[in-house]
Amino acid sequence: MAYSKVGDEELLSKILQVFRTYGNEGATLSRISEATGLEKASLYHRFPGGKRDMVRTVVESVHEWFGENVIHPLDAKGSPADRLHRVLRNLREFYQGGRNSCLLDTLSLPAVEGRLDRALRESLLAWLEGFARIAKASGFSERAARERAQDAIVSIEGALVLVRVLHDTKPFERALDRLAETLIKMEK
Amino acid sequence: MAYSKVGDEELLSKILQVFRTYGNEGATLSRISEATGLEKASLYHRFPGGKRDMVRTVVESVHEWFGENVIHPLDAKGSPADRLHRVLRNLREFYQGGRNSCLLDTLSLPAVEGRLDRALRESLLAWLEGFARIAKASGFSERAARERAQDAIVSIEGALVLVRVLHDTKPFERALDRLAETLIKMEK
């Protein structure tokens, strides 16, 4: 194989793409090697802990991305509706209009060895809390806001499954289009 | 290993359980052998086509189960609300209150070799059409009925993902509790 170099950020992004596409078991080192252009031994130099190290780093990096591009903007300045719309743009990009699966889905099957469980759960809880805060800020009660946050994420995760099975991104577009209705209290 | 026999139905049900729990890549012959009590060679006697044969049979059998316990009851006698409630009971049992994942989710990652794709898509389309028919029967327009059918299945699939990550079946219970609202047009 030709000698190749790749920056940390680009490397991680390509590995993420393999995990979100194939899931944990399907993300073999061969596929990761092919996607990144690095031989297996080079991957072990970058991630001394091997595959567990890679998946752990990927989950952490997505958690950080969500913090910066979803959770934090939800609490920024502007009307709740404006803040949510900025976040919807980021989510659409992150999931590539529905063509990318969610790690919460593809990495949550129990075959996974390391205690990835806890990290996924914490990421999801942070997302639920972020959505609940903006729903509450728009006028919903504490309880209603929590329910609507759950409904919102359920609709995203479910839509991603339908997109994968149907090979049609419309369910994801529809889910995002309806999120404002779910999370922002409207005037009557 | 001790000599063991197992009926066709029980065998298939145990194999289904492995696939829905671990997904296609995670459902190894070792796990299937352990779950069924049959050695690998015996599994090949029952399923000459090997793992592909097993997963194909599992998907077909679930498709049939859905026909009998979901699609058909939706078109039976009684008010739309009554018909839907019978189906909700069956879905709750099938997904074990949310503890079981859905094959549409766990088998739809692209790592799968055989053309399982088409079968999953057809199953999902039949489900969508069934839900759309009962929504229409309860008074929704053709277009609204199709949208609501999609929302209903999205909420089930999404809730199953949340249950798996949170280790808490409440999202699934909530999703089922809200299905009647989604699919049955209420008096105002």
Added chain:
DNA sequence: GTCTATAGCTTGATAGAC
């Protein structure tokens, strides 16, 4: 910091005894 080469294990699959 990348590569080639390979070790050791698990996978899906098969041969043949009972």
Added chain:
DNA sequence: GTCTATCAAGCTATAGAC
């Protein structure tokens, strides 16, 4: 119709050259 024993291929992981 089940079992034990085994195979080749693919897996994660490592040694060592450059």
